[in-house]
Amino acid sequence: MVQAWHLVSRPEGTLTMENVELRDVPLPPLAEGQIHVRNHWLSVDPITRLRMRGDYQGAQPPFALGEPIGGVATGVVVESRSPLFSPGDRVKHQLGWRDEAVGAAELFGKLPDIDMPEQYFMHYMGxxxxxxxxxxxxxxxxxxxxxxxxxxxxxxxxxxxxxxxxxxxxxxxxxxxxxxxxxxxxxxxxxxxxxxxxxxxxxxxxxxxxxxxxxxxxxxxxxxxxxxxxxxxxxxxxxxxxxxxxxxxxxxxxxxxxxxxxxxxxxxxxxxxxxxEYGADMLAFQHQMAEWIASGRISICESVFEGLERTPEAFISIFTGSIAGKILVRL
Amino acid sequence: MVQAWHLVSRPEGTLTMENVELRDVPLPPLAEGQIHVRNHWLSVDPITRLRMRGDYQGAQPPFALGEPIGGVATGVVVESRSPLFSPGDRVKHQLGWRDEAVGAAELFGKLPDIDMPEQYFMHYMGxxxxxxxxxxxxxxxxxxxxxxxxxxxxxxxxxxxxxxxxxxxxxxxxxxxxxxxxxxxxxxxxxxxxxxxxxxxxxxxxxxxxxxxxxxxxxxxxxxxxxxxxxxxxxxxxxxxxxxxxxxxxxxxxxxxxxxxxxxxxxxxxxxxxxxEYGADMLAFQHQMAEWIASGRISICESVFEGLERTPEAFISIFTGSIAGKILVRL
Known part of the structure; x- marks a missing residue:
C-alpha cells in the first residue's frame, strides 16, 4: 500500500501531529512519459514549514489543505514509460513525504554518476x-x-x-x-x-x-x-x-x-x-565534495529517523534543535 | 576679529543653541609650513551630529567639550608659508564652523582646476x-x-x-x-x-x-x-x-x-x-558632473543661510527636514 503525509490544518508556530495525517493514496497505472519510483530516503527541510503557510510567496507554491506534503526524496526507478529513465536508475525528486511516487519524468532528476550513497545527494552532495x-x-x-x-x-x-x-x-x-x-x-x-x-x-x-x-x-x-x-x-x-x-x-x-x-x-x-544562483556550479561542486569525502577531509554527519511514520517527528526536530548533522528519514 | 563655533555641552536628541557658543579665537602668526585661509562657504552635514557624541567611534574623532566644531568649508588662501599654496588658491578643508582658518598645509586641499563655483565642491562636485x-x-x-x-x-x-x-x-x-x-x-x-x-x-x-x-x-x-x-x-x-x-x-x-x-x-x-571606497574615482566624477551641470542636464539645488552666526540654525535644519537641496552657510 502506498502512503503519503497530508496537510490537514495549518500550523501556528511549531508543527504538531494534529496538522498532518498519514493517508493511503491510489497508485494510478503508469501513463506514457511517466515513471514509478520507490523512495529510500526523505529529507526534512525548513522550507517545508514556509510552504505550510497559506500566504507563502516563494519559488514553490504553498501546500493546499488536504493535499500531500512535498519535499525532497531519493529512490530508485522501478518502472518507466519514459525514454529518459530505466529501472534501477537512482533519482531525486520533490514529491515528498511518501513511500512511492509516480509522475512525469520531468519531475525527477537522475543522480550524477558519482560513487556516493544516494542520501548524500540530499545534503553534503546536494x-x-x-x-x-x-x-x-x-x-x-x-x-x-x-x-x-x-x-x-x-x-x-x-x-x-x-x-x-x-x-x-x-x-x-x-x-x-x-x-x-x-x-x-x-x-x-x-x-x-x-x-x-x-x-x-x-x-x-x-x-x-x-x-x-x-x-x-x-x-x-x-x-x-x-x-x-x-x-x-x-x-x-x-x-x-x-x-x-x-x-x-x-x-x-x-x-x-x-x-x-x-x-x-x-x-x-x-x-x-x-x-x-549557483545551480550551474553544482556538478563541479559535487565532484569536489566527493573528493573531500573520499579522502576523509570532510566527515558526514547524518541523524536518521527510521520509517515513513516518523517523518513529522524528524521535521519538528529541525526546529527544536537538539540533533546534530543533516536530519533524514530512511524508509 | 576671527570667530568660531564651540561645543559647550553634548546634545541629547536634536542640537539646541544651548549646546554651542560663538567665541572669538586668537589668530596666531603664521608658522613655517602653514597657510591662512578666509572661508567663503561652510557645509553643514549629519556626520557632525555623530561627532558631538562623546562615545563616537568613526574615522574622525568626537569633538571635545569647549573646543571648536569641525566641518567642511571652502575659501581662498590669503597668506602662505608653504610651497604647496599661493595666495588666491581655492581650497577645501575640515576646520569647520569659523570665518578664518590657519593650519598646516596638509590640512587643506586645493580645489581641482574645473570652472565651477567653489561651494559646488562641497556638494554635487564633492x-x-x-x-x-x-x-x-x-x-x-x-x-x-x-x-x-x-x-x-x-x-x-x-x-x-x-x-x-x-x-x-x-x-x-x-x-x-x-x-x-x-x-x-x-x-x-x-x-x-x-x-x-x-x-x-x-x-x-x-x-x-x-x-x-x-x-x-x-x-x-x-x-x-x-x-x-x-x-x-x-x-x-x-x-x-x-x-x-x-x-x-x-x-x-x-x-x-x-x-x-x-x-x-x-x-x-x-x-x-x-x-x-571611491576616492580614486573623484576627479573623473568631478569632470563628468561639471559637464552635466554645464550642459544643463543637472540643476543645482542649494539652500543658503547668510552669515556665520546662522550656522547652528542651518545645521539643525538638516534634521527638521523642511528645506530642499544642499544646505550651506555663506560668510
Missing part, C-alpha cells in the same frame, strides 16, 4: 553542501586568513560550512545549542564554539572568542546571531544569508541594534538561494 | 555628488530600465541621485517630507514622489507608485524607508546604504519586518562611505 560552499566561496568571497562566524554549525549547512571553511584556511567560530551539539561542532574542526543556549548575550559571547572581529558570516538563523555578527563585523565584512530558520515559525520582525555599522564598516549583506 | 553617483553606479550597479527608490530625495545626496538616475535611464521614485519638498523632487525629474509625512504606511505608499517593485534603493534614512524598500524589492535588488540620518540623533535599533525577503529575493545590502 543543495545543503552547495549552500555552504557557495555561501563561503561565491557570496562571502572567503579568503584564507579570514575569521568566519557560522550559525547553526551543528546543522546540515552549518556542519558542511565549518569543514569547508577549515579546508579554505579560515579561522572558524560556530554556534550551536547545548553542550553535546557544541562538542560535535568542535569535533568537526571549529576553532571556537558558542553555545547560544548558555546564559549571556550573543554579542558578548562572540566578542570573547573573536576579539579581533569577524570577516565572514554565514547566517541561517537571523535574530540575535545576525545582530551579534553586525556588532563584531570588521571593515568590508561579507554576510551570506541563506535562510532564517529562527523566523520560519513565527514570521517576526528582525530587530537589529547594530544595523548602523553596515555603513561605517562597509558591510555587505547578500541573501541567496543556492540552487537558483 | 563628496555629496560622489556618494550619489557611486551609490547608484558602483554599489547598486544601476542599469537603464531599473526602478530606483531614493530616500531623502529633497536633500543633497538624494537630489543629486534623482538627477543622475534619470540620466542613466532609470525610473525614479523619491521620498520627501511635505508638499513643497515633494514638488521640488518632481521638478528635478522624479517620476513619482512619496510624501513620508502624509498619513499612511511607507510600504503601502511605495507599493502604490511601484506596483512592479524596485530594483535599486539608495538609503540614507533607514527605518521605515528601508523596511518598505525590503518589502517591495524585486529579485536581485541592490541596496546602497550610505547613512542613516534618521538614527543619528537617537541611535535606536532598526526594526525590519521584511528582512526575511533578503533571502527569498536574493537582495544585496551594501554599506559604503563614498570618499573612502
Amino acid at each position: 543543495v545543503v553542501g552547495l549552500t555552504a560552499w557557495s555561501g563561503l566561496v561565491k557570496v562571502a568571497e572567503a579568503r584564507a586568513g579570514d575569521v568566519a562566524f557560522i550559525s547553526a554549525a551543528g546543522g546540515g549547512v552549518g556542519s558542511a560550512a565549518v569543514q569547508i571553511a577549515k579546508i579554505l584556511g579560515l579561522r572558524v567560530i560556530g554556534s550551536a545549542g547545548g553542550a553535546e551539539k557544541c562538542a560535535f561542532v568542535r569535533s568537526i574542526g571549529a576553532d571556537a564554539v558558542i553555545d547560544y543556549k548558555a546564559p549571556g548575550g550573543m554579542e558578548e559571547k562572540l566578542r570573547q572568542v573573536a576579539p579581533e572581529g569577524i570577516d565572514v558570516y554565514l547566517d541561517n538563523v537571523g535574530g540575535d546571531h545576525l545582530d551579534a555578527a553586525l556588532g563584531l563585523a570588521n571593515t568590508h565584512a561579507r554576510f551570506a544569508i541563506s535562510g532564517t530558520v529562527g523566523n520560519y515559525d513565527n514570521g517576526e520582525a528582525a530587530t537589529l541594534r547594530n544595523f548602523s555599522r553596515v555603513v561605517g564598516q562597509n558591510i555587505r549583506l547578500q541573501g541567496y538561494i543556492a540552487p537558483r | 563628496v555629496v555628488g560622489l556618494t550619489a553617483w557611486s551609490g547608484l553606479v558602483k554599489v547598486a550597479e544601476a542599469r537603464a530600465g531599473d526602478v530606483a527608490f531614493i530616500s531623502a530625495a529633497g536633500g543633497g545626496v538624494g537630489s543629486a541621485a534623482v538627477q543622475i538616475a534619470k540620466i542613466l535611464g532609470l525610473r525614479v521614485i523619491g521620498s520627501a517630507g511635505g508638499a513643497e519638498k515633494c514638488a521640488f523632487v518632481r521638478s528635478i525629474g522624479a517620476d513619482a514622489v512619496i510624501d513620508y509625512k502624509a498619513p499612511g504606511g511607507m510600504e503601502e505608499k511605495l507599493r502604490q507608485v511601484a506596483p512592479e517593485g524596485i530594483d535599486v534603493y539608495l538609503d540614507n534614512v533607514g527605518g521605515d524607508h528601508l523596511d518598505a524598500a525590503l518589502g517591495l524589492a524585486n529579485t536581485h535588488a541592490r541596496f546602497a546604504i550610505s547613512g542613516t540620518v534618521g538614527n543619528y540623533d537617537n541611535g535606536e535599533a532598526a526594526t525590519l519586518r521584511n528582512f526575511s525577503r533578503v533571502v527569498g529575493q536574493n537582495i544585496r545590502l551594501q554599506g559604503y562611505i563614498a570618499p573612502r
